[in-house]
Amino acid sequence: MRTLPSDSRKILAGFSAYLLLELGSADNSRQAYLRDATRLLEFLEGEGRGLDSVDVETLHSFMVAMVDLGLAPRSLRRLVSGIRALFRYLVAEGFVETNPALLLEPPQIGLNLPSVLSVEEIDAMIAAIDPQSPQALRDRALIETLYGCGLRVSEAINLEMGRLNLAEGYLSVVGKGSKERLVPMGEVTIDAISQWLDERSRGKIRPGEENYVFLAPRTGRRITRMRVFDIVRRLAADAGIAAEVSPHTLRHSFASHLLEGGANLRAIQQMLGHESIATTQIYIHLDRSRLRTEILLHHPRNRK
Numbered sequence: 001m002r003t004l005p006s007d008s009r010k011i012l013a014g015f016s017a018y019l020l021l022e023l024g025s026a027d028n029s030r031q032a033y034l035r036d037a038t039r040l041l042e043f044l045e046g047e048g049r050g051l052d053s054v055d056v057e058t059l060h061s062f063m064v065a066m067v068d069l070g071l072a073p074r075s076l077r078r079l080v081s082g083i084r085a086l087f088r089y090l091v092a093e094g095f096v097e098t099n100p101a102l103l104l105e106p107p108q109i110g111l112n113l114p115s116v117l118s119v120e121e122i123d124a125m126i127a128a129i130d131p132q133s134p135q136a137l138r139d140r141a142l143i144e145t146l147y148g149c150g151l152r153v154s155e156a157i158n159l160e161m162g163r164l165n166l167a168e169g170y171l172s173v174v175g176k177g178s179k180e181r182l183v184p185m186g187e188v189t190i191d192a193i194s195q196w197l198d199e200r201s202r203g204k205i206r207p208g209e210e211n212y213v214f215l216a217p218r219t220g221r222r223i224t225r226m227r228v229f230d231i232v233r234r235l236a237a238d239a240g241i242a243a244e245v246s247p248h249t250l251r252h253s254f255a256s257h258l259l260e261g262g263a264n265l266r267a268i269q270q271m272l273g274h275e276s277i278a279t280t281q282i283y284i285h286l287d288r289s290r291l292r293t294e295i296l297l298h299h300p301r302n303r304k
Helices: 008-022 027-047 056-068 073-092 119-127 136-149 153-157 187-201 225-238 247-260 265-272 288-298
Strands: 170-174 180-184
Touching (some): 136 153
Antiparallel strands (some): 170 180
16 A cells, blocks of 8 residues: 655645546536545644544544534535545555545435525625614624624623724634634624724713623613524524524534635634534644634635
């Protein structure tokens, strides 16, 4: 058996040639399969494993990681096809002796996978906000923050003024396990929050609530978890979205759209605050510039 190349780029280059010359894949399909292969290589690197040690359980763990990060069901089915094609190439070239992807089944539509909205559906929700309502700017900023930064609802309602850095385009949140993380903000999110903060400064603020970003205009109190659920569900209904939508749907959509746009898997893991990418705990620190580059390049809110 041949030794696997240490440089993953060599594997991807050979796989790309195989798809083009051996399978005659169209450019769109070839690029999609290359993204899928890249995600698998990133996952294996995080676990300290090589392709020659992969078994079907490893591939199942990888699929679980993709579900956890919000990849849409249709994309998951294509992901299985991409992994199968990759291992056919590796076997043909003698890099691996067996093909574990033969036992990998695509997920069936209808399984309890995270629901994901399209960019158009999220735009429709924002368009459904009544511009004359006193909470219009707050609701727009809230939706853009949930979707543009992938926050959990608890992280959004507890977001503090001192954790915003609009000048540099970052916010910091305290997630599960009291772990703090930095999340980049795109220009659309920054603009929405800035407009809301201008409005907020002129409104009622209850003593003790001064440091919270998202307040109820009438009471000046911090917005509640149930209120966020009500806002998201009402806007989804007004936008004509039949599926049940929750704040977590926007978080799944954030991850799914970044993944489908080709963002780095570990950068998304960091931005979502996931300690574990599957069953093994992996916590990979990336610098601010790398995180900001990932979200500005791959989030649909920032692509021209």
